[in-house]
Amino acid sequence: MEIVLDHVSYTYQAGTPFAGDGLRDVSVTIPDGSYTAIIGQTGSGKSTLLQHLNALLKPTTGTVRIGDREITPKTSNKNLKPLRAKVGLVFQFAENQLFEETVEKDVAFGPKNFGVPEKEALARAHRALDLVGIGPEYYENSPFDLSGGQMRRVAIAGVLAMTPELLILDEPTAGLDPKGRTELMTLFETLHREQGIGIVLVTHQMEDVANYAEFVLVMADGHLIKQGPPAEIFSDPAWLAEHHLGLPRAAQFARELRAKGLPLPDIPLTEQALAAEVLAILRPRREADHE
Template identity: 60%
Template sequence: MAIQLEKLSYTYQAATPLAQQALKDVSFTIKDQSFTAIVGHTGSGKSTLLQHLNGLLKPTSGRLTVNGQVITPATKNKELAKLRQEVGFVFQFPEAQLFEETVLKDIAFAPKNFGATEQEAEKIAREKAQLVNLDESVLERSPFELSGGQMRRVAIAGILAMSPKVLVLDEPTAGLDPSGRAEMMALFKRLHEKEKLTIILVTHQMNDVANFADQVLVMESGRLLADKTPAELFSDPGWLKKHHLNLPQTTAFAQRLVERGMEFAQLPLTEHELAKVLATKIKEAEGENG
């Protein structure tokens, strides 16, 4: 499901003395079934941008097109129901949105709200619980008895129960330990690859950008600063430093090797890429010394 922004701007408390412009003439296209990362410092406009993607906010000027549906400042709220069903929004701490007495009821809430019968909603809930690796044994428990990671999976399953085509993720691994973060990113990768979901991820984790994204949007002061592939973005450490952005850990290590005289055709982004290059260089060195 393609998404296109055309000169989209947004001002909080527009036409008042407290007006503050958060987005300024932002234009880009996100392809269907892509994995897009959005990066930038606090206050750069990332969260405001995300809230336009499923109609939580409407542009002050410009337009947004999602799967053919056009959203402008004149769009009525009642016209946004289809958009909100097709674009699932996972907030930074989605477990804070849980409220039902059991896990099963919480996941089933969205499909019931969209007209499914009790039996249909329960069937969908069980399917989505399985999709996010929630054990059958937790379905009749209160979600508030679960671990933080499990609660987050319940919340995500509830969003998936709407059968969205796009999953918008606002720093979804915040507050998780490294193991929990890795499990959550593996889940999103599986949803992207197996369920063919378009994924839009806001993150400060450049390792996740390098490992999962095929498009990176860089926001700064409410403007779109760059629209690149991860390879393009991380090939210029000087530009990143200028804009106070970090390299992925593997790329940063490779850059230190470059500073010590090693040459790379292209800076590796992942551990696998680096290992492959180093293995080739070791074989070449052994051949020269053999």
């Protein structure tokens, strides 16, 4: 499902002295089935942008097209619900949304709201829990008895159980330890590759952008200031620094190596790519030595 934002602006509490700009004239297309990362400083409008993607917010001016639904400032709040099953939104610290008595009931909550019969909703819940690695032994547990990392995964399962076509993730790994982080990022990558689910990821981790994203949007002060594939976004460190954004560690290190005089052909974004480039430079010489 494609999402198109056309000159979208959003003002918080318009018409009061408390008004503030969330988005300013943002136009962008998020292609069907893509993996898009959104980066930018805290307060740059990333979260406001996300909430337009499943019509939790309606633009103050401009239009948002989600699949074949057009959302304008005048769109009525009714009948937006079907959209939300198609575009699943996982909020930051998603474990805060858990409320049911048992894990399986909580995960089935979403599908049931969309009219899925109880039995089918539970079956979907079990499939979603299986995806996030929560076994049947936890189905009857209270979600509040789980560890923080498990709660996060149950909350994510709660969104996956709605079988969305597009999954929006707002810093899904914040506060997790490295293992938990890797597991979740791998899960999203698998969903994207094997089931063709589109992903929109908001993150501060440039490594995640480099490792997974096909396309990057850079937000600053409510504006969309740059968009393009990761290699392009990360090609200008001075520009990134100006906007308080960093390089992936591998790219940073590669630049240091280049400065020392190692002739790296281009700037790799991931550790694997960096290793491959360094090998490519060092190995031929070494083989030549051996002859």
